[in-house]
Amino acid sequence: MDWTLSLPQLExxxxxxxxxxxxxxxxxxxxSFGSNAVARLVDVKPATVTNWxxxxxxxxxxxxxxxxxxxxxxxxxxxxxxxxxxxxxLISNDPFLDGQRPLDVLVLQGxxxxxxxxxxxxxxxxx
Numbered sequence: 320m321d322w323t324l325s326l327p328q329l330e331x332x333x334x335x336x337x338x339x340x341x342x343x344x345x346x347x348x349x350x351s352f353g354s355n356a357v358a359r360l361v362d363v364k365p366a367t368v369t370n371w372x373x374x375x376x377x378x379x380x381x382x383x384x385x386x387x388x389x390x391x392x393x394x395x396x397x398x399x400x401x402x403x404x405x406x407x408x409l410i411s412n413d414p415f416l417d418g419q420r421p422l423d424v425l426v427l428q429g430x431x432x433x434x435x436x437x438x439x440x441x442x443x444x445x446x
Contacts, residue, residue, distance in 0.1 A: 344387060345368075347390065348386065348389065349368070355368075360389055361382060388425060388430045389425070392421070392425055392433050392434070392437075393409075395434060396409065396433075399437045399441050413436055414446035415436035415444075415446050421433050
């Protein structure tokens with residue numbers, strides 16, 4: 320089935336700013352892993368995550384991107400693997416990433432190579 324969308328259907332946006340709000344993504348990560356684990360994954364102090372969660376501080380810039388990228392990659396990883404396997408994959412060497420750890424690749428290069436690696440795993444490809 321082809322996925323097509325005509326541009327006139329996109330002209331009337333109801334609330335485009337909703338897509339720039341990373342707070343719901345942060346809350347989902349906290350619900351899944353807890354504040355301390357999210358703090359470690361995003362590389363901030365746990366108090367910072369608490370302040371973001373309570374909206375005492377704005378989640379923006381590089382940290383908003385980290386939360387968005389982490390959420391995206393973990394969402395895809397959990398669709399590809401069972402949760403425990405996905406978490407092991409994140410910190411293990413992956414042959415589709417030239418033996419690098421997905422978490423390191425995410426930090427240094429962003430999510431695109433990780434998504435390609437996940438696609439390869441889903442397809443049952445061999446490195």
